[in-house]
Amino acid sequence: EAGVAQSPRYKIIEKRQSVAFWCNPISGHATLYWYQQILGQGPKLLIQFQNNGVVDDSQLPKDRFSAERLKGVDSTLKIQPAKLEDSAVYLCASSSLDREETQYFGPGTRLLVL
């Protein structure tokens, strides 16, 4: 079974630029999550989708972050404009409806904002 795929793996941008991350969840997983992990901390949930609908985006900084999952499969997370404090690893995870207790994580995208 293929795991959660993310790209790019690394990205370096300057502040005020925009950036987008892509995630392809495990086939058949209805629920998709985006997390932000700052160095030395645990991951923090940014947004949760079930199919193509948003379940929870309470911790997403909506003035600069946006995410979509148009066809209920792949998802993109965008930051525009980026700030220095957005430097982090962005993790995507997915889970199936019948085993929601187990989230499968991708390898993450490491973002550095200069």
Add this chain to the structure above:
Amino acid sequence: DAKTTQPPSMDCAEGRAANLPCNHSTISGNEYVYWYRQIHSQGPQYIIHGLKNNETNEMASLIITEDRKSSTLILPHATLRDTAVYYCIVRSWSGSARQLTFGSGTQLTVLP
């Protein structure tokens, strides 16, 4: 507010059992205890979860005290590949508390 307390770091000799403690004194009746781990430069990996009974799977055992205020994750025969940050998470199945809220975890280092 942190719902769990874990030691920041622990060492364990290869081949020995690794016992990782977690305190969750404010846990409520409908909240489960989850354990995930994160190997360096990888995403977190689910290990095990439980409500009040002890649980065992191919990766680890979870021992929850009778009052449910603390638990221990046991890796019976630690290997170098078990070196990782281990997260203990208390999770409800209702409302916003359904999300996984990660703390800082315990850095387990397995020594040769």
